[in-house]
Amino acid sequence: MANTKQKAVKARRLFTDEAYEILKRRILDNEWPAGHLALEQELAAELGMSRTPIREALIRLEKEGLVEVRPRHGMRVLGISAEDMEEIYEILTCLESMAAELVAKRGLTDQQRAELNAAVNDMDTALAQDNLETWAKADERFHKLLVDYCGNRRLKSLVEGCFDQAHRARLLTLKLRPKPTSSNEDHRATVNAIERRDPTAAREIHRLHRMRAGEMLVEILNKHGLSSL
Amino acid sequence: MANTKQKAVKARRLFTDEAYEILKRRILDNEWPAGHLALEQELAAELGMSRTPIREALIRLEKEGLVEVRPRHGMRVLGISAEDMEEIYEILTCLESMAAELVAKRGLTDQQRAELNAAVNDMDTALAQDNLETWAKADERFHKLLVDYCGNRRLKSLVEGCFDQAHRARLLTLKLRPKPTSSNEDHRATVNAIERRDPTAAREIHRLHRMRAGEMLVEILNKHGLSSL
DNA sequence: TGACTATTTAATGTATACATTAACATATTC
DNA sequence: GAATATGTTAATGTATACATTAAATAGTCA
Numbered sequence: 001m002a003n004t005k006q007k008a009v010k011a012r013r014l015f016t017d018e019a020y021e022i023l024k025r026r027i028l029d030n031e032w033p034a035g036h037l038a039l040e041q042e043l044a045a046e047l048g049m050s051r052t053p054i055r056e057a058l059i060r061l062e063k064e065g066l067v068e069v070r071p072r073h074g075m076r077v078l079g080i081s082a083e084d085m086e087e088i089y090e091i092l093t094c095l096e097s098m099a100a101e102l103v104a105k106r107g108l109t110d111q112q113r114a115e116l117n118a119a120v121n122d123m124d125t126a127l128a129q130d131n132l133e134t135w136a137k138a139d140e141r142f143h144k145l146l147v148d149y150c151g152n153r154r155l156k157s158l159v160e161g162c163f164d165q166a167h168r169a170r171l172l173t174l175k176l177r178p179k180p181t182s183s184n185e186d187h188r189a190t191v192n193a194i195e196r197r198d199p200t201a202a203r204e205i206h207r208l209h210r211m212r213a214g215e216m217l218v219e220i221l222n223k224h225g226l227s228s229l
Numbered sequence: 230m231a232n233t234k235q236k237a238v239k240a241r242r243l244f245t246d247e248a249y250e251i252l253k254r255r256i257l258d259n260e261w262p263a264g265h266l267a268l269e270q271e272l273a274a275e276l277g278m279s280r281t282p283i284r285e286a287l288i289r290l291e292k293e294g295l296v297e298v299r300p301r302h303g304m305r306v307l308g309i310s311a312e313d314m315e316e317i318y319e320i321l322t323c324l325e326s327m328a329a330e331l332v333a334k335r336g337l338t339d340q341q342r343a344e345l346n347a348a349v350n351d352m353d354t355a356l357a358q359d360n361l362e363t364w365a366k367a368d369e370r371f372h373k374l375l376v377d378y379c380g381n382r383r384l385k386s387l388v389e390g391c392f393d394q395a396h397r398a399r400l401l402t403l404k405l406r407p408k409p410t411s412s413n414e415d416h417r418a419t420v421n422a423i424e425r426r427d428p429t430a431a432r433e434i435h436r437l438h439r440m441r442a443g444e445m446l447v448e449i450l451n452k453h454g455l456s457s458l
Numbered sequence: 459t460g461a462c463t464a465t466t467t468a469a470t471g472t473a474t475a476c477a478t479t480a481a482c483a484t485a486t487t488c
Numbered sequence: 489g490a491a492t493a494t495g496t497t498a499a500t501g502t503a504t505a506c507a508t509t510a511a512a513t514a515g516t517c518a
Binding site for chain 1: 470471472473474479480481
Binding site: 158 | 285288289293313320327331391
């Protein structure tokens, strides 16, 4: 049997990676809400693998701040308190405004400019149609593009980590917040500053944008007593 | 091996944590330079434990960007290129200047002000005595205090992660860089801005300080062709 | 010789075994 | 009945076993 030709097996940490992806997905999609508990053995049985890859996946998720591994009670999905949100937005504020500055410094390719503008336009049309879900997706796309184009891979990865942590809280506050009209204007202004190669303006505009967004979200969380979601 | 009547054990991830600490120490202290290779089995034998805790420690170190786990060649200590240093300093620039802003906003306790000033004073005396080692330690202490006092634990942890990654490169460039006179002045100015509760000034002063420091280090690395150390 | 294949080696990813011990339940004492 | 002591359970941390497969080596034929 000609099995020596090309087996096409290349993945190495197949199960560990799979467990990591599945668990992360469940957390981000809110399938497992904050506080959800799960035992290593349960997970292993459910995912059809042994405890070893589960443990390794949990270590990674713990490092990302998504779960907490408690000595005898298994893993617990971490919640986001108003204070957590404040911390996260302070970090996003400075990292993303640095990203905006860097993008303005290095300039955009035509392709990149098109994508950025497309994201802002999508935000506008979504807002005009009162479609908050779509708006949120376009907004997230904009922020991701920004850190993508800044050229600093570490920064990108840190920002994405923050995004993941704040993701569920953002989803939940989406309906509670006022119409994000000014967000769209802010983003246009940022793109504008980037296009005219003004790093300082890009940084400052985006910094103020993120600061306001963060303060608003924290206020909402506090007002609704969403201490840990 | 480990069943020979050990002391009353109470910690839970004793070996994993121990392996993590030991390996991290070796990397930070440059006992293992960039590029150093080690096999899981070797490490297990050397540290007197099985491969399991070693693996778990390596996963953590990999997430911190200190090592790379390569499919068949064991773990490899990651080096820092000039580009890496640039990325790290861009991140430090914005995170730390945010920290300075936050500290200025919330103000210092007497104790905190004393500690910050002590760090700057130590930097001055070390510089007067041409003791770069001591200067570097005081400088690091200053930066650590800043993120410590800002009240944002996530920010603190991210900054410390950057510090760890850049640590060896900083050690090496310490003798190659010009006398860090302006660093001390910058720090005094930052403390000053914090003491008079001027968040914007604190942020901007510290931002420029970090930016310059980063640019200088990158230049040194490039000039000396230290592509990966 | 040199490219190409078969064979061996060894490091890994995963599964499983096992001793430990925190958490819970039950029993005991006053 | 409350508090403490004792026993039981079960989840974990670690060790070990094992199958897989990338890399190294030897072997084969042009």
